[in-house]
Amino acid sequence: MTKEVNIVWLKRDLRLNDHAPFHQAEQEELDYIILYCFEPKLIEHPDTSERHLQFIYHSLQEMNSKLREVNRSISICYTSAKEGFKHIHKEYKINTVFSYQESGTQITWERDKSCAHWFKTHNIRWIEFQRDGILRGIKTREKWDKAWLSVMHQAVIKNGFTFSKLPALEHPYSLPPHFKEQLSSYPTSFQKPGEDQAWKYLASFCKERGKNYNKHISKPAESRRSCARISPYLAWGNISIRQAYQYVKAHPNYTKYKRPFNGMLTRLHWHCHFIQKFEVECSYETECINRGYEELTYSNNEDLLEKWKTGNTGIPIVDACMRCLTHTGWINFRMRAMLVSILCLHFDVSWKKGAYHLAQLFLDYEPGIHYPQIQMQAGTTGVNTVRLYNPVKQSKDHDPKGEFIKKWIPELREVPVEFIHEPWKMTVFELADFKEEFTYPMLEMDLEKVARKAREKIWGHRKHPKVKEEARRILATHVRQA
DNA sequence: AGTGCAGTTGACTTT
DNA sequence: TAAAGTCAACTGCAC
Numbered sequence: 001m002t003k004e005v006n007i008v009w010l011k012r013d014l015r016l017n018d019h020a021p022f023h024q025a026e027q028e029e030l031d032y033i034i035l036y037c038f039e040p041k042l043i044e045h046p047d048t049s050e051r052h053l054q055f056i057y058h059s060l061q062e063m064n065s066k067l068r069e070v071n072r073s074i075s076i077c078y079t080s081a082k083e084g085f086k087h088i089h090k091e092y093k094i095n096t097v098f099s100y101q102e103s104g105t106q107i108t109w110e111r112d113k114s115c116a117h118w119f120k121t122h123n124i125r126w127i128e129f130q131r132d133g134i135l136r137g138i139k140t141r142e143k144w145d146k147a148w149l150s151v152m153h154q155a156v157i158k159n160g161f162t163f164s165k166l167p168a169l170e171h172p173y174s175l176p177p178h179f180k181e182q183l184s185s186y187p188t189s190f191q192k193p194g195e196d197q198a199w200k201y202l203a204s205f206c207k208e209r210g211k212n213y214n215k216h217i218s219k220p221a222e223s224r225r226s227c228a229r230i231s232p233y234l235a236w237g238n239i240s241i242r243q244a245y246q247y248v249k250a251h252p253n254y255t256k257y258k259r260p261f262n263g264m265l266t267r268l269h270w271h272c273h274f275i276q277k278f279e280v281e282c283s284y285e286t287e288c289i290n291r292g293y294e295e296l297t298y299s300n301n302e303d304l305l306e307k308w309k310t311g312n313t314g315i316p317i318v319d320a321c322m323r324c325l326t327h328t329g330w331i332n333f334r335m336r337a338m339l340v341s342i343l344c345l346h347f348d349v350s351w352k353k354g355a356y357h358l359a360q361l362f363l364d365y366e367p368g369i370h371y372p373q374i375q376m377q378a379g380t381t382g383v384n385t386v387r388l389y390n391p392v393k394q395s396k397d398h399d400p401k402g403e404f405i406k407k408w409i410p411e412l413r414e415v416p417v418e419f420i421h422e423p424w425k426m427t428v429f430e431l432a433d434f435k436e437e438f439t440y441p442m443l444e445m446d447l448e449k450v451a452r453k454a455r456e457k458i459w460g461h462r463k464h465p466k467v468k469e470e471a472r473r474i475l476a477t478h479v480r481q482a
Numbered sequence: 483a484g485t486g487c488a489g490t491t492g493a494c495t496t497t
Numbered sequence: 498t499a500a501a502g503t504c505a506a507c508t509g510c511a512c
Contacts, residue, residue, distance in 0.1 A: 218498090337498065376498085386497075387499045394499095455500090459497045 005092040005166065006032040009081065009099040010074065011108075013131070013237035014059040015195045016066060018156040020129035021098035026159070030095055031166050033088060034067070034074045036060055037081045038175065045107055047285075047367065049360035050182060051329055055193040055236055057183035062194035070161040077173035082115050087171050089122060096125040100237075103134055103279035103368045106286070132241040133272035134279050134368075141276075141479060148272055152245045190329045190363055191232050198233030202244060205229070206251040206261070213260035218397075220321060221404040223332035228264055231330070231364035234271065241268050275368030277478050284371040286352070290382035290474060292467030296457075298350040307441070308343050309357050311408075314443035316420060317395035318342050320408035327408075329363030334398070340377035341389040345454035346447065351378035379458040382471045383479075386458050388451060395421040411440035 006028055008021045014036075016022065025032040038056075042048060064073045077084045088094055097119065102108055119126045130136070133148035175183070191197065205228040216222035233239050245268050248254065248261050278284055288294050307313045311322035321335040331339075336358075343354045351374050358374065359365045372381075379386040399405055402420030406413050412420065414434060419426050424443040431438055461467060 334498070341499085385499075388497090388501095389499060390501095451500090455497055462497095 002091075002093045004030050004095045005088070006030045006096045006098065007085070007088065007094060008032055008034045009097050010034065010036040010060075011100060011102050011237075012104075012235065013100045014056065014063060015198075015238050015240070016063055016161070017159050017195070018240045018243050019159050020157060021100060021127075022159050022161070023157045024127065024129070025098050026162060028096065031164055032098075033092075033166065033169055034072060035077065035081075035084055035088070036074050037077045037079060037084045037173075038179075039080050039111070040078070041080060042107060042111070045105070046356040047105060047359040047365065047370075049365075051187075051190060051363055052236075052360075052365060054183050054186050055190070055232060055363060058186055058193040059195070059236055059238055062196065067161065071164045072161065073168060075169040075171065076175065077171060078175045078179065079173040081111060082118055084171070084173065085115065085118065085124075087173070088169065089124075091169070094122070094124045096127060098127050098129070100131045101128045101134070101136055103131065103275050104282065105367050106282055109282055132275075133269075134275050136279065138276075138280070140477065144276065145269075148269060152242055152268075154242065156240070156243055156246060189327050191229065193232070193236070193238070195233075195238045198230055198238040201229045201233070202239070202247050205264075206248060206253050206257075210253075210260050210264065211257050213257075214263045215260075217263070217332065218334040219404075220317075220324070220332060220335050220399055221407070224330070227332060229330070231366075235364040235366040241272060244268060271366075271369065274372045275366065277372045278368035280477060282367075284375060285355075285367065288380040289372065289375050290380060290467055290470040292382060292464055292470045293380040293461065295464075295466070296380075296461050298344075298353075299348045300350055300353060301347065304347045305343070305349050305353055308339075308347065308349070308354070312441050313342070313347075314424065314441040315342065315391050315447075316402070316405040316409060316412055316423060316440075317391050317399060320399075320405045323408045324404075325358075325361050329361065334394070336373075337377045337387060338389040338391060338394050340374050341387060342391060344378035345386075345388050345458065346391075346445075346450045348450075348454065348457075351375060351380060381474065382462055382467045383474050386455070388455055388458075390447075390451065392421050392447065409440065411438070 006025050008025045013019060013021070038053065043053065060074050060076055067073055085094065085097070102112065116126060133151045135144065135147060138144070186193070209225055210228065212222070212226045216226035230239065230244055234241065234244070245265060248265055251261070254261055304313070308322065311319040311326065313319055318339065321331050321339055325331045339358070340351065340354065343349050344351050355371065355374050359370055362370070375381055376384055377387060395405070402412070402417055405420055412423065415423055419430060423440060
């Protein structure tokens with residue numbers, strides 16, 4: 001007689017606390033196997049990058065080192081989830097699978113549907129738990145805020161782990177050696193992965209770093225310290241939104257730093273708000289939220305796209321942000337918005353050409369935030385106002401001395417502050433002061449002119465009947481009802 | 483002391 | 498979470 005087991009299926013929930021699937025699995029009579037699959041089809045999808053996989057891998061390692069004392073370990077497979085389940089079902093009889101709902105891209109959604117179908121035909125129960133404040137299957141945003149708040153105020157789950165009597169799962173899906181090697185290393189320029197790190201950031205934010213949260217949030221340099229910096233941990237589930245929310249709210253410094261802390265808590269709310277949009281319609285990965293914008297054409301200049309990707313546009317603040325993001329995996333919100341604004345509005349390149357590039361660079365890539373956000377900044381929602389950032393203004397406002405610029409663009413270190421935001425304004429006289437050749441690219445376009453053109457184009461398109469009709473649909477679905 | 487005026491500030495609108 | 502434009506009120510200053 002084949003032995004029955006349950007499964008805890010890990011996805012973007014790489015933690016051992018406030019974890020509903022683990023908690024439920026512990027309540028059952030049957031012992032359980034913990035499964036994580038590096039799925040080739042997902043890995044090959046252009047939204048995925050090495051840094052994501054490394055972050056996942058090391059998060060899993062940390063969990064495993066803690067699970068060892070209860071004789072448990074995550075079975076890490078290099079195969080599709082369905083293959084993983086099939087294999088386990090041959091060795092054992094799977095009774096129930098516990099996991100979190102995933103508000104992911106089209107391919108994860110299809111993967112889930114295909115697994116659901118297979119579970120059903122094999123009489124396997126699949127229990128999916130609600131993730132953070134994201135509601136599945138809702139038609140409008142009525143009462144959404146209230147539901148979110150009630151999730152935030154529910155007690156966090158205190159997970160306990162019993163000793164397992166199951167032998168380690170044997171399977172033929174071990175990570176290919178080159179893949180394992182690739183994932184084992186971890187660049188020091190990225191935030192370190194795992195649950196412990198998440199709590200460290202949260203603690204230091206509340207203790208001291210967070211006091212200037214509001215003041216520094218828009219500054220590319222200062223925000224790196226004054227922001228909580230928990231985004232990668234939220235994205236891969238090293239902590240839950242609720243854990244972060246309750247920690248900040250209950251912290252002894254909460255009354256002292258009420259303004260900045262509340263500012264941070266508001267953003268936890270927005271976090272879920274955006275994921276909720278994607279949960280309802282994950283086609284936003286590849287199609288304009290407002291379908292009326294599908295008809296809009298772009299010049300899609302490959303040369304400009306490449307300059308943008310590599311941080312060589314000739315606009316210092318833009319290039320500094322892109323280079324910093326490439327190196328560290330993080331840049332603050334305003335600068336992300338500016339990067340999108342430059343590409344899609346000034347450079348007239350479709351957001352579809354830049355979305356995966358940014359997804360790969362963001363260590364905190366979260367599909368549910370990424371696609372709605374990039375489209376909002378690109379102006380293809382037709383409901384929000386078009387935010388056309390003036391990079392020179394942003395640069396002067398948020399990096400007045402050009403310190404951030406100079407940190408990331410060595411070519412500009414000798415440039416005097418009066419030209420650091422607009423080096424193209426240097427004449428041969430100023431350029432003559434450089435000992436060596438001036439290697440930073442000179443901007444070849446008139447920023448004011450291209451901004452004006454972009455403004456006319458994107459606003460002009462809003463008048464189209466299809467855009468207006470779509471705007472009504474979007475408002476009905478995604479906006480909180482009064 | 484009052485007037486004219488360029489320049490500034492802020493609220494509000496438009497793109 | 499933008500920026501530019503518009504307009505009226507206000508300010509400082511010369512005469």
